[in-house]
Every structure is written in structure tokens, then in C-alpha cells.
Amino acid sequence: MEWNRYAARSSDSLMAESRAYNEWAFFIRPSDSLSKMLHYRLQYAQRNDWAVWQQQFQEQANSRQLQAELEWLKYRQHPLHFSFTYRTLSARDTSWLMQETENTLLGSLNYQGRFAHGAILTGLYATLGSAMEDRTEYTYLKVAAGQGSYQWIDYNGNGVEELDEFEVAVYRDQACYVRVYTVAKQQEKVYATTWTQSLSLRPEAIWSQSHGWRKVLAHFSNTSRFQSQLKKSREGVAGASSPVGVLLNPFVTDLSDSLFRSGNLQFSNVFSFNPSHPVYGMECSYMQNQNKYMTVNGFEFSSEGNFRVSLRYRCMERLTTRAFFESRNTHAASAYLKAKNYDLKGEQTGVS
Numbered sequence: 001m002e003w004n005r006y007a008a009r010s011s012d013s014l015m016a017e018s019r020a021y022n023e024w025a026f027f028i029r030p031s032d033s034l035s036k037m038l039h040y041r042l043q044y045a046q047r048n049d050w051a052v053w054q055q056q057f058q059e060q061a062n063s064r065q066l067q068a069e070l071e072w073l074k075y076r077q078h079p080l081h082f083s084f085t086y087r088t089l090s091a092r093d094t095s096w097l098m099q100e101t102e103n104t105l106l107g108s109l110n111y112q113g114r115f116a117h118g119a120i121l122t123g124l125y126a127t128l129g130s131a132m133e134d135r136t137e138y139t140y141l142k143v144a145a146g147q148g149s150y151q152w153i154d155y156n157g158n159g160v161e162e163l164d165e166f167e168v169a170v171y172r173d174q175a176c177y178v179r180v181y182t183v184a185k186q187q188e189k190v191y192a193t194t195w196t197q198s199l200s201l202r203p204e205a206i207w208s209q210s211h212g213w214r215k216v217l218a219h220f221s222n223t224s225r226f227q228s229q230l231k232k233s234r235e236g237v238a239g240a241s242s243p244v245g246v247l248l249n250p251f252v253t254d255l256s257d258s259l260f261r262s263g264n265l266q267f268s269n270v271f272s273f274n275p276s277h278p279v280y281g282m283e284c285s286y287m288q289n290q291n292k293y294m295t296v297n298g299f300e301f302s303s304e305g306n307f308r309v310s311l312r313y314r315c316m317e318r319l320t321t322r323a324f325f326e327s328r329n330t331h332a333a334s335a336y337l338k339a340k341n342y343d344l345k346g347e348q349t350g351v352s
Contacts, residue, residue, distance in 0.1 A: 020050040195250030298335025
């Protein structure tokens with residue numbers, strides 16, 4: 001409990017800086033002997049806030065919070081941590097405090113797994129929460145020549161700097177503009193989810209001294225990683241045929257759906273042969289990245305894919321030859337700046 005009362009000396013009336021609150025909570029947790037293998041905590045808390053209204057203390061708002069936390073420590077190779085928080089905040093008098101009841105949700109899951117003496121490694125980190133998504137806008141500011149990243153090309157010849165007339169500068173002396181982002185006052189309630197998962201296969205960890213087909217497999221390794229960061233419209237989730245499934249599903253392949261207000265999808269896979277061999281080796285990688293964000297003028301979307309194969313061979317003690325093949329595709333789309341929509345594809349080979 002805290003009670004801060006500030007009054008004017010002349011009239012003894014309460015000043016606007018006066019504040020007070022009352023908070024209480026209770027929790028449940030295991031005994032010390034059990035906590036070595038399993039740690040959990042359940043807690044409920046309630047808080048009431050008072051502020052000055054018409055020269056006297058009035059209850060401003062109250063909040064209730066339920067929190068759960070679980071940590072599994074029995075197996076050192078498989079630590080698991082889970083947390084969940086639900087909070088509701090409501091105003092006691094909406095005519096005074098113009099705020100609707102607000103419900104906040106936040107949860108996280110973290111797991112790290114190690115199997116077969118390190119031959120298989122996996123990890124998972126996931127979060128879920130309610131948030132507010134800002135609409136952004138950007139403009140270009142002129143700076144000293146060579147200090148920026150963009151150049152202005154007056155395509156229509158009207159002498160006015162328009163958003164779709166700025167390009168990435170090819171030459172350094174033409175880079176006279178920088179892009180500046182600002183946050184607009186428009187906001188939207190969303191659910192924010194994050195899902196990061198990785199899987200690494202290293203047969204060498206257990207079969208490096210084996211023979212036959214196990215020895216062959218020990219020369220290979222593979223690492224995969226997937227990350228999803230999504231912000232979904234609360235109205236879209238509530239109106240879906242399966243709201244829980246739509247909310248929790250992180251495996252999305254297309255961000256163009258109106259359900260997603262913004263998001264980032266990343267996937268990468270690296271397949272290697274003899275990654276640590278001193279004479280020769282091979283690596284094959286694939287990466288895919290998608291982005292979507294919301295501006296005051298609509299949505300902007302971009303994606304990039306890359307496939308690369310590289311070979312190396314040490315033909316002499318101090319001479320190593322490398323060859324590679326790379327294929328890349330880039331896509332961009334804007335709801336407002338149609339001139340910025342493009343699809344680019346390219347291939348490249350080289351020897352060094």
C-alpha cells in the first residue's frame with residue numbers, strides 16, 4: 001500500500017500530483033526438495049489505484065492478474081520453461097477515465113533438447129501476447145552528398161520530390177537522401193506470436209570412429225531453422241471458424257492474407273559434406289525471407305529467396321580452389337507505390 005497526499009497550504013485541497021494504490025497477492029510454490037526437479041509458481045494479484053478527482057481521492061482503476069510459471073529440470077539434456085500471464089484492467093468510472101476494459105495476454109515456451117550424445121540438437125522458443133500495432137510512414141531527408149543511401153530521380157519532371165521517385169543510389173556521390181520512419185497516431189489491437197525452431201543433425205558426434213555406412217553418414221551434417229513473427233488482427237482471429245487454431249498456428253507460407261497486419265518469416269537450411277575436412281568439402285544452402293508491415297497508405301510486402309552451392313578443394317598445401325553457383329529471386333509489392341512493385345531473378349557462378 002502507498003498513499004501520497006499533496007495538499008495546497010492555502011486551501012488544504014488535494015493537488016493533482018496526489019496518488020495512492022493498494023496491492024495484494026498470494027502464490028503457491030513447491031517445497032525446496034521438489035524444486036530441484038520441478039519448479040512452479042501460481043500467483044494471483046489485485047491492485048486498486050486512486051487519483052484526485054474534484055479535489056478528493058476517487059478510485060481510478062483496478063487490475064487483476066493471474067500468473068503461472070513452470071520449469072522442468074529433471075533431465076539436464078531437456079530443460080523446459082513455460083510461463084503464462086493474464087491481466088485485466090478496468091476503469092471504475094468511465095465518465096472520468098475514458099478507457100475501456102483492457103485484457104492482456106502473455107505466454108512463452110522455451111525448450112532445448114539434446115539427443116544421442118549431441119548428434120541431434122533441437123530448440124524451440126514460442127511467445128504469444130496481445131499488443132498494439134502502429135501504422136508507420138516514411139519520408140526522405142536531404143543530407144550532404146555521399147552521406148545518404150538514396151537518390152532522387154524526377155521521373156515526371158514536375159520538380160516535386162515524391163515518394164515513388166527515390167531509388168537506392170548507384171554511386172556514392174549521388175547518395176544525398178536518407179529514409180526516415182515516423183510512427184503515426186493510428187493503432188490497431190493485434191495478437192503477436194513468435195515461433196523459433198531449430199534442428200541440427202550431426203552424425204559425426206557418434207559415428208566418427210565407425211565403419212561402413214555409418215562412417216559415410218558421419219561426413220554429412222544438416223542444420224535447419226524456422227522463425228515466424230506475426231501480428232494478427234484481433235477481429236480476424238475472433239471471426240475465424242477456428243479462432244484458437246488460427247491464433248496459435250505459426251506455420252504460414254503467405255503473408256498477403258488480410259489477417260496478418262505485419263509479419264516476418266524466415267527459413268534457412270544448410271546441408272554440408274565434410275564441413276571440417278582440411279582438403280575438400282561441399283555446402284548447399286537455401287534461405288527464404290518474407291516481410292510485411294503496415295503503413296498509413298496500406299501494406300508493403302517484400303520477399304527474398306537464395307539458393308547456393310559451393311565446393312572447395314585444396315589442390316596444394318597453400319592453394320585452395322572454390323567454386324559456387326547461386327540463384328536469387330527478390331519480390332516487392334506496395335499497395336500505394338505501384339511503381340515500386342518488382343520481381344527480380346538472377347543467377348551467378350564463380351571460381352576463385
